Each structure stands twice: as structure tokens, then as C-alpha cells.
Amino acid sequence: MRLRTALLAMTSMAAAPTIAMASTITGPYVDLGGGYNLVQQQHAHFSPTTQADGSMGNGGTKSRFRHQDGFTGFGAFGWGFGNGLRAEVEGVYNYSNIVHRRPTYANGSTHGSDQSYGGFVNVLYDIDLAQFGIDVPVTPFVGVGAGYLWQHYNPITTSYNNGAVNRVGGTNGGFAYQGIVGAAYDVPGVPGLAFTTEYRMIGQTFTDGAYQSTSWNASGVHKGNVNFDHRFNHQFILGMRYAFDTAPPPPPPAPVVVPPAPTPARTYLVFFDWDKSNLTSRAREIVAQAAQASTHVQTTRIEVNGYADNSAAHPGPRGQKYNLGLSVRRAQSVKAELVRDGVPAAAIDVHGYGEEHPLVPTGPNTREPQNRRVEIILR
Template structure:
């Protein structure tokens, strides 16, 4: 009798992964300060023009390569491209219309944390995550033109780079039947700073052509993204055990096996059924004591002796979980002996550092 791992249970990433996605890019209204020489209304005053540029629709796309450490933490390198339309500028010294677009491209280094819902007793294929990133983006303004009703024109353009940062909130959905593949949905906020005089501004009016610069304040992008993520080092779930038809009458078994997910000590619903069967059988067969022995496979989060010590503790935690469930099913605590054997006595012999589902078990033996 076997308690198989739940196929719908989400898992944190261990090892390399890639992520590709895209979505909607919304840029907050930007504040700009033009140098006096580039006013386009013909007044040519001593003060520069202060205006607000409003953005319309935009999109974003990114690709990243990362590494999961098996404990929820991930680190990744990301390349990103952003595009946004510009369709409004106010105030100006004369009425007019503005049209243009801008784009940015560059990279981030991100650190993220996956929140394993199984630790809260929720065995669902969804894993929320949060993250932060820092990097560098080049911002390019395609010729953005303001045409005034008095015939004057102002044009903004140029490319400049600056420090950028981002915050990330999202969730991943593990696709059933395809180990390692997940669909993610996330929100990102990207902020970027620029140096003074970063971009060019040119004015065309009755007195000629006037060149100068324009300064933009911090830029904030709000992005809503869908992506496909694939983790390479993901073992497929074991097939469900074949049903066993036992002709009656049959004496209750004296050995029961309960299996666990990798690096987990929580009991699944099927595992609790197996423990309940063992508790009930202990009342129908001659039993003087019940042995509960915990084991792990020989894979580990940490290499060497440290990993072996960790697996020993994990095997004891698994045995403790089964003992607690037996007690809840009516078995006296004094009748239960628990032992943890770590990686010793595998049910299925394997090579070193191998994830073997059948070795992640607890044996309940009725003596």
C-alpha cells in the first residue's frame, strides 16, 4: 500500500530554468524641462518650458535565464525591451498636438522568492513569488513632434542610458503532465533615472532653428506580463500504483509504506488513508508494538556530510509526522517506536545524488 505524491502539488525550482514572456507596458506621465533656446512658440524667453508628456499604449518583452536553489530562492539574468506611444503634451505656450513613441532596452539581475503553499497545507499547482531587480536601460525617444497651431514645431529625440530597478509580484501555474513547464502571470514596476541634459530638443519657429536639450524626471513603467517558464532539472512524478485486487478473506498486512514528496515531511491525503489503515489493522492482528521508520533518497540540498545530516533529520521528521497521525487515529503513543535512517537502506538502489520517489518513505511495521 503506497501513498503516491500528489500530481497537482506545486514545487520550488532546483537548478537551471529559462523564462520568456511579454505583455502590456503602461508608462506614467513624465515631467520634462526644456532649455530656453528650444521654446517653439516664438517668445524666446529666459526660462525653459516645463511640460508633461502623457503615454498611450505600449508593450514589453523579456527573456531570462536563472537558477533555483531548491529552497524558494532564485537568481536570474534578464534582457528586456519596452515600447510606448506618446500622444499628449501639456502645458505649452501655444496650442498644438504631440505624436511619437519611445523605447528602452537593457538588462536586469533579479532575485526572487517562491512561496511554497504546501507549508501552509495547500497542495495546489500554484506558486506565488516576489522579487526585486537592478540593472541598466538605454532609453531612446523616437522623433516626438509637437506641432503648434501657429506653425511652430518642437521635436524631442535621442538616446541615453541610466540605472534602472524593478519590483516583481506574480504567480506560477504548473502545467499538469509536463514536469518543469509553468505559465506565469506577474506585475512589474520599473523605475529609471537620467542625468541632466540627457536628450536633444530642436525648435523650428519664425526666427529659425534652435537646438538645446530636455531633461526628464524619473520614469516609471507599470507592466502586466504573461510568460512561459521551463525548469530543466525536474523529475517527473512517479506513476500511480496499480490497483491490487485481493480476494477475501485476507489478514491485515503487517507492513505499510507511506511516500513523501522531495524534501517534504507533510502527509498527503492518500498518505493519511494509508496511516489510517495501519491504525485499524493494529486492532485486528496481534500487535505488541508498532515501528515507524523514516528514510530519504540520497539527493540533498547541501553536498557531502552536511547533506547526509540534513537527510537524517528529514527522515526523523517524516517518522514524527506518521506517528502523530497514528495517535490521531487512536493508537496509543506508548505503543509506537520511531527511528530515522536517512539515506540508509534504500528500497530502490540508485547512483549518488539521485531523486528516487520510492526511497522517500516511512515504513509502518506491526510487530
């Protein structure tokens, strides 16, 4: 028993895992991002009195405005519910250059820009790849949002070769919605911090006659209204997200207990991050020590027993079944490392016990680092 306590103390000090990056968020988080904003071609209908094309007639005019380069930026505050679902409130700003207008009564050039600003309420879902057996620090996500955006034209000026000029401007708000597809990449060594990549499609509706048009031509100054059709933005975004850790800190490591006399080590403990089966560099050192010891003492069998704590993304029998499989994968990882260190595979017995036989008794659904382990027993 004293040997077991000493081994636990030494290995927990050096090989205790860091806080694992959870693939789903529980609690508050903030999100910032920005990137490229591409607006689809827009159709505009000018009121009959506008004479926007510079002609002398009184007929209305329809034109298509082409957008070029633009950018977007947003900031969001949200809450994760621990089951993959997140809800957030977002403020957004979009900008786009306008460089072309056709058809028109006479040839000319067009230049201008527009900007939109407002907010969305978004609902998103994180896809936990661990449930598919994929152990990578990447979490895909999808989402939808609805909100309100104010659209402002800065203005847009068209100068015709016949000397006429038309200018479109104004600000108006309208209902907006968006679809989101992206992925978060966990930053190693910084729990809660992740870089994100996203594609967003934003759609927006406008009120009839929302914008003003003014034309100057040979017959004088003409004013009227402009109606724009549905607007679509395609956005490619890089961002950074930080999830605040609301879980209680892990318990302090067990105190170091020095045995009264040196005793040959027969049991070795290897610890794992939460929901992980890969070995840390310190864990590999522990496995290497066990492999070396097996050649210096009389060993007939080597038992490799895997365990998990009782926390799981899906509580109940489903979570217990998942943890049983996780304990087997951990034991298999240790066995594979022993074989790489020269131990014959036929001399190793692998067992997975799931949540059974915890080192530290806990309440239900508790993340306990000392229960996420593999025991290497030399017999």
C-alpha cells in the same frame, strides 16, 4: 521479505509522487510578461533658439511633461544555477501616453506618446521558503539588471491658445538599469510552469541635446534641441515562466510481484514528493488502511518511521541535518493522520532516520522517490 516486496510494489504504483516543483531553478528557462507602465513626471530644457513656448523672445524654456497610462512587455531567456541564483537576457518594450505640459508661456493643450525598446542582462535570486519550514508553492525573488534602451518620442505636440505650436520628437539611446521584486506561483500538475507577479523600477539616462524641437509662431519656424532629465518607470507585471526539466527521468516503478499466498499486511509504505511532508490523497488512503488493519489484528504498538533521500539544497552535514528534520516531519504527518483515523496517539511511536536505510541504494545527492517514505509497522 516477500510481504515487504509486495507492499512496496502496490504502494509505489498508486502512491508514487509526481515530480515536485523545485523552489529553485536548475538549467534553462523562458519568461514572458506584460503589465502597467507608469512614468514619473519628466523635466525638459529647450535650447535658447527653440522658442518652444510660442513667445516672441529668444529665451530658453523649461517644462514638465506628465505621463498617463502606459504598458510594458518583455521576454527573457535565462539559466538557473540550482542554488537560487539565476542569470537572464531580456528584451523589453515600454509605451506611455503624454497628456500635460507645464509651465508654458501661454495656455494650451499637450498630447503625444513615447516608447522605449532594448535589452537588459539581469541577475536574480530565488528565496527558497522551504528552508524556513514554509511549505507553499510560492517562491519570492529579487533582482537587478543593466542594459541599453532606445527612447523614441512620437512626437509630443503642444497647441497654444495664441496659435503657436511646438513639437518634440526624435530617437536616442542611453544606459538603463532596473530593480526587480516579485514572486512565482507553481502551477499544480505542470512541473516547471509558474505564474509570476513583479514590480520593476527602470531608470534611464539621456545624452544632452538628444531630441529635436520645432515651433511655429508669429515670427516663423524655430528649431532647436531638447534635453530630458533622468527617466523613471514604475511597472506592475503579470507573467508566465517555464523551466525546462534537465534532470534525468525518475526510475520506472518496481514490477508487480504477486505473493504466492495472501498474507496479512503488517507494513505499509507512504511516499512523499521531494522536499515535502504533506500527504497526497493516495497516501491518506494508505494510512487509512493501516489504521483499519490495526483494529482487526492483534496490535500492541505502531511504529511510524520517516526517511528522506540523500538530495538536499545544501550538501554535506547541513543537508543531512535538514533531511533528518524532514524525515521527522513526514513521520509526524502520518501520525497525525492515523490519529484522525481513530488510532490512539499513545499507541504510536515516531522516529526519523533521515538518509539512513534507503530502499534503493543511490549515489550522493540523488532524488529517489522510493527513499522519500514513511513506514507504518504494526507490531
